[in-house]
Amino acid sequence: xxxxxxxxxxxxxxxxxxxxxxxxxxxxxxxxxxxxxxxxxxxxxxxxxxxxxxxxxxxxxxxxxxxxxxxxxxxxxxxxxxxxxxxxxxxxxxxxxxxxxxxxxxxxxxxxxxxxxxxxxxxxxxxxxxxxxxxxxxxxxxxxxxxxxxxxxxxxxxxxxxxxxxxxxxxxxxxxxxxxxxxxxxxxxxxxxxxxxxxxxxxxxxxxxxxxxxxxxxxxxxxxxxxxxxxxxxxxxxxxxxxxxxxxxxxxxxxxxxxxxxxxxxxxxxxxxxxxxxxxxxxxxxxxxxxxxxxxxxxxxxxxxxxxxxxxxxxxxxxxxxxxxxxxxxxxxxxxxxxxxxxxxxxxxxxxxxxxxxxxxxxxxxxxxxxxxxxxxxxxxxxxxxxxxxxxxxxxxxxxxxxxxxxxxxxxxxxxxxxxxxxxxxxxxxxxxxxxxxxxxxxxxxxxxxxxxxxxxxxxxxxxxxxxxxxxxxxxxxxxxxxxxxxxxx
Numbered sequence: 001x002x003x004x005x006x007x008x009x010x011x012x013x014x015x016x017x018x019x020x021x022x023x024x025x026x027x028x029x030x031x032x033x034x035x036x037x038x039x040x041x042x043x044x045x046x047x048x049x050x051x052x053x054x055x056x057x058x059x060x061x062x063x064x065x066x067x068x069x070x071x072x073x074x075x076x077x078x079x080x081x082x083x084x085x086x087x088x089x090x091x092x093x094x095x096x097x098x099x100x101x102x103x104x105x106x107x108x109x110x111x112x113x114x115x116x117x118x119x120x121x122x123x124x125x126x127x128x129x130x131x132x133x134x135x136x137x138x139x140x141x142x143x144x145x146x147x148x149x150x151x152x153x154x155x156x157x158x159x160x161x162x163x164x165x166x167x168x169x170x171x172x173x174x175x176x177x178x179x180x181x182x183x184x185x186x187x188x189x190x191x192x193x194x195x196x197x198x199x200x201x202x203x204x205x206x207x208x209x210x211x212x213x214x215x216x217x218x219x220x221x222x223x224x225x226x227x228x229x230x231x232x233x234x235x236x237x238x239x240x241x242x243x244x245x246x247x248x249x250x251x252x253x254x255x256x257x258x259x260x261x262x263x264x265x266x267x268x269x270x271x272x273x274x275x276x277x278x279x280x281x282x283x284x285x286x287x288x289x290x291x292x293x294x295x296x297x298x299x300x301x302x303x304x305x306x307x308x309x310x311x312x313x314x315x316x317x318x319x320x321x322x323x324x325x326x327x328x329x330x331x332x333x334x335x336x337x338x339x340x341x342x343x344x345x346x347x348x349x350x351x352x353x354x355x356x357x358x359x360x361x362x363x364x365x366x367x368x369x370x371x372x373x374x375x376x377x378x379x380x381x382x383x384x385x386x387x388x389x390x391x392x393x394x395x396x397x398x399x400x401x402x403x404x405x406x407x408x409x410x411x412x413x414x415x416x417x418x419x420x421x422x423x424x425x426x427x428x429x430x431x432x433x434x435x436x437x438x439x440x441x442x443x444x445x446x447x448x449x450x451x452x453x454x455x456x457x458x459x460x461x462x463x464x465x466x467x468x469x470x471x472x473x474x475x476x477x478x479x480x481x482x483x484x485x486x487x488x489x490x
Contacts, residue, residue, distance in 0.1 A: 003031040007086030007094040012060035037078035049074040059390045241461035258462035275442040279426035282364045286372040294376035324434040355437040372417040379413030415482045443467045
C-alpha cells in the first residue's frame with residue numbers, strides 16, 4: 001500500500017530540517033514532499049526580493065539556516081508555483097510553512113496554514129520537542145498553542161482551509177504593514193446627493209490653497225524667531241570671523257587670516273581634536289549605559305517603572321552647575337571617594353579623579369545620559385515583538401535575534417540619541433571649566449578666552465565657526481552611514 005503524500009511549502013528554502021523530521025515521526029504513514037519558494041536562488045537573487053514600500057515583510061530561513069527578510073509580493077508567485085508543482089506530483093494536501101497569511105490562494109487540493117498544523121500536531125503532546133512550524137523551542141509551544149486554541153476554521157473559497165483562531169494581524173510570525181492599505185472611506189448617507197466632479201475638484205483646490213496659507217501662517221512665528229535669534233547671529237559671527245580688528249574696533253574688510261592662523265597652529269588643532277574625541281567618548285559611553293536601561297523601560301511592565309523614569313529624568317530638574325558641584329564633592333582629592341579609600345588604608349595617596357579628562361567625561365555622561373535614554377526608549381517601544389518571536393521561532397538564539405532584529409530596528413533611536421549627545425558634549429563649557437579646572441582644554445573654552453579675555457572677537461568667531469562646520473560635517477557623515485545601514489530595515 002502506497003503512502004499518502006503531503007506537500008510542505010516554505011517561503012525560504014527546502015529542506016526544513018527543523019520541522020519536517022519531527023512531523024514525519026508523528027505521521028509514519030505519510031510521505032512528505034518539500035518545496036521552497038527560494039529554492040535554486042543565490043544570495044544576489046534573494047537580495048532582489050527584499051521588501052520595499054508598503055510590501056508586507058516575511059521572515060524565513062535558507063538552506064544554510066540563516067534568516068532573511070523578503071517581500072510578500074515578490075515571493076507570492078513563487079509560492080503559488082511550488083504549490084502547483086506539488087499538486088502535479090499527487091499530494092493529498094499542502095501545508096504552508098510560511099511566515100505570513102495567504103488569503104484566498106487558489107489550489108486544487110486542500111491548503112493548510114501553520115495554525116491548523118499546530119492544532120492537529122501539538123494538541124495533547126506530552127513531550128516538548130522541536131516541532132517547529134511555529135515553535136522550535138520548548139518555551140514557544142505554549143505561545144503557539146494559545147494562538148491555535150480556538151480550533152480549526154471552516155474552509156474558505158476554492159477549498160482552501162485557513163486557521164481561524166487568531167486574527168490576521170495577530171499572527172505569531174506576521175509583521176504588521178508599515179502603512180494602512182488605503183484610506184478609510186466612510187459610507188454615504190442614504191439619500192445623499194452625489195456631487196459633481198467639477199465642484200468637488202474646485203472645492204478641493206480651494207481647500208488646498210487655504211491649507212497651504214494656513215500652514216505658512218502657522219510657520220511664520222517659528223521662522224521669524226529662528227531667523228532673528230539663530231540665522232542672524234550666525235551670519236554676524238561669520239562676518240566677524242572674516243573681518244579685521246584694529247585697536248579694539250572691527251574693520252569690515254574681507255580676510256581669511258584668522259582661519260589660516262587656526263589651522264597653522266598645532267595647539268588649536270590639538271584642542272579641536274581633544275574636543276571631538278571627548279564628544280565621541282561621551283556618546284559611546286552614554287549609548288552603552290543607556291541602551292540596556294532604555295530596553296528595560298520599553299519592555300518592562302513592572303510597577304517600579306514610574307520610579308525608574310523619575311530616576312532617569314530627575315537630573316534634568318537640577319541645574320548643571322549644582323550637578324557639577326556634586327561631582328566635585330565626590331571626585332576631589334579630599335572628596336568622598338578618595339577620603340574613604342585613604343582613611344581605610346586602601347590607598348596611600350588619592351586617585352586623580354578630577355581636573356582631567358576622566359572627571360569631565362563622567363560629569364558629561366551624567367548630564368546627557370537622559371537624552372540618550374529618552375531617544376532610545378521611544379524607538380524600542382515601537383518595535384513589534386512579533387518580529388523577535390519570529391526570529392526565535394526560526395531557530396535564532398536570543399543573542400542572534402537581538403543582533404539581527406532588535407539592534408537594526410533600533411538604529412533610528414541610536415542615531416537620534418548619538419547626534420543629540422555628541423552635539424551637546426562638544427559644545428559644553430560649564431562642565432570642562434568646573435571639572436577640568438582649565439587643565440582640560442576644549443574649543444568652547446578657547447572661544448570664551450578669545451572673546452571675553454583677549455577681546456579678539458574675529459579669531460574667537462573663527463574658532464566657533466570651525467567647530468560648527470566640522471561638527472556638522474561629522475554629523476552628516478554619521479547620518480549617511482546610518483541611513484545606509486537602515487536601508488531595507490525600516
